[in-house]
Amino acid sequence: MKTAITEMFGIKHPIIQGGMHYVGFAEMAAAVSNAGGLGIITGLTQGTPEKLANEIARCKDMTDKPFGVNLTFLPAVNAPDYPGLVRTIIEGGVKIVETAGNNPAQVLPFFKDAGVKVIHKCTSVRHSLKAQSIGCDAVSVDGFECGGHPGEDDIPNMILLPRAADELEIPFVASGGMADGRSLVASLAMGADGMNMGTRFIATKEAPVHENVKAAIVAASELDTRLVMRPLRNTERVMTNDAVEELLKIEQEKGADLKFEDIIEQVAGVYPRIMTEGDMDAGAWSCGMVAGLINDIPTCQELIDNIMSEAEAIITQRLAGFQAG
Ligand SMILES: Cc1cc2nc3c(=O)[nH]c(=O)nc-3n(C[C@H](O)[C@H](O)[C@H](O)COP(=O)(O)O)c2cc1C
Numbered sequence: 001m002k003t004a005i006t007e008m009f010g011i012k013h014p015i016i017q018g019g020m021h022y023v024g025f026a027e028m029a030a031a032v033s034n035a036g037g038l039g040i041i042t043g044l045t046q047g048t049p050e051k052l053a054n055e056i057a058r059c060k061d062m063t064d065k066p067f068g069v070n071l072t073f074l075p076a077v078n079a080p081d082y083p084g085l086v087r088t089i090i091e092g093g094v095k096i097v098e099t100a101g102n103n104p105a106q107v108l109p110f111f112k113d114a115g116v117k118v119i120h121k122c123t124s125v126r127h128s129l130k131a132q133s134i135g136c137d138a139v140s141v142d143g144f145e146c147g148g149h150p151g152e153d154d155i156p157n158m159i160l161l162p163r164a165a166d167e168l169e170i171p172f173v174a175s176g177g178m179a180d181g182r183s184l185v186a187s188l189a190m191g192a193d194g195m196n197m198g199t200r201f202i203a204t205k206e207a208p209v210h211e212n213v214k215a216a217i218v219a220a221s222e223l224d225t226r227l228v229m230r231p232l233r234n235t236e237r238v239m240t241n242d243a244v245e246e247l248l249k250i251e252q253e254k255g256a257d258l259k260f261e262d263i264i265e266q267v268a269g270v271y272p273r274i275m276t277e278g279d280m281d282a283g284a285w286s287c288g289m290v291a292g293l294i295n296d297i298p299t300c301q302e303l304i305d306n307i308m309s310e311a312e313a314i315i316t317q318r319l320a321g322f323q324a325g
Contacts, residue, residue, distance in 0.1 A: 003194055005138065008137060008138060012036035012037075013035075013037050013308055014194025015194060016040065016140070016197070017040055017198075018121070018196045018198045019070020020042055020201075022271040024040055026055050027207075028041075030062035030063040032304075033065040034065060034301070035300040037304050039059075039063070040067065040068045040096075041056065042069075043070055043085050044072050048084070049081060049088040050088075052089070052092075053091070056089070057092070071097060073102035073103075073104065086107050090116065094116065095116055097111055098121060104118065117137045118138075119173070122141055123149070123150055124155070124160075125163050127151075132169060132170050139172045139173075140173050141157075141172050142196075143175070143177060145157060146175060146176030146177065147288030149235065161192055162191060165192070166191075172191075174187035174195045177288060177289060180306070181306070181307050181312075183195055184311045201300070202217055203296070205300075210275060210278030212279075213280070213285075217294050218295060220239060220287070221291070221292045225288065228244060230251075232260060236286060239291070243270075243281055244266070247263050250266075267284050270284065
């Protein structure tokens with residue numbers, strides 16, 4: 001399939017694996033890229049320029065296909081060495097960066113000069129237009145369904161994607177709730193040039209996470225995610241578990257007085273315990289409603305091949321069939 005996104009990134013299929021904390025290691029990115037999609041290493045999981053350089057080198061050992069690095073800009077007490085991470089990406093020869101969180105204007109000139117394409121993840125039309133105006137090459141439009149941070153507007157993709165299509169001139173991919181060939185065709189129909197998936201890629205053979213995480217996603221239904229940290233205007237969609245129910249109880253008790261320190265035990269530094277050790281009640285971890293559509297643990301190649309053949313069948317048979325009638 002050929003779209004503005006496959007052309008821009010030099011990939012076979014218009015499918016991107018979004019950056020994911022403690023999931024987007026070299027093994028994940030390489031498996032997606034080898035299967036014809038775009039794999040993405042999560043920069044902040046590595047944390048330092050030295051470790052990121054090592055991860056980029058490991059990924060290059062595992063694939064000769066294009067892959068990207070995610071740079072998430074978060075309000076942090078001890079800010080990561082962003083200039084160092086940007087330099088490492090450029091010196092590592094990576095040609096695609098997914099930015100997320102705050103406006104990436106400060107880092108864009110460095111990437112532009114180095115010929116690096118930037119796709120910025122946005123949860124609203126106004127942020128997407130801002131990304132376009134500052135010179136981003138593409139956007140990833142993340143609807144309310146998404147795992148991770150859906151923003152504060154709560155607009156689902158059925159509305160958000162056509163709204164983005166009406167306003168944007170640069171290409172965009174649909175993100176949040178995407179799982180299969182139906183998702184891809186629907187995304188294309190609503191004006192996107194491809195799709196981005198997070199949760200779906202965690203339940204794959206190559207995802208470098210504990211088997212308990214994959215099993216939890218397969219077992220979950222679309223009813224099993226919760227929104228946390230809304231009172232802090234840092235809303236995150238997570239899989240429900242004991243820690244999340246406790247967190248929600250604290251949020252309810254504290255009301256408008258809630259401070260980050262009140263929930264630190266449930267959210268800070270919990271990812272290694274969950275993703276690496278498989279301690280599924282250790283804290284809040286991002287997961288999309290799309291868990292309800294995930295029932296298997298294929299290889300990335302099987303997943304992407306199935307998506308593409310299902311999409312093709314929908315376009316050439318189901319949709320074409322309506323036209324004939
Ligand atoms: C476990 C997990 C961790 C994530 N970590 C990040 C991150 O560090 N940076 C980021 O930009 N997005 C992160 N995301 C969001 C994904 O890149 C993607 O936008 C989102 O998962 C899409 O929604 P979906 O899960 O419904 O496919 C994360 C998502 C998950 C599920």
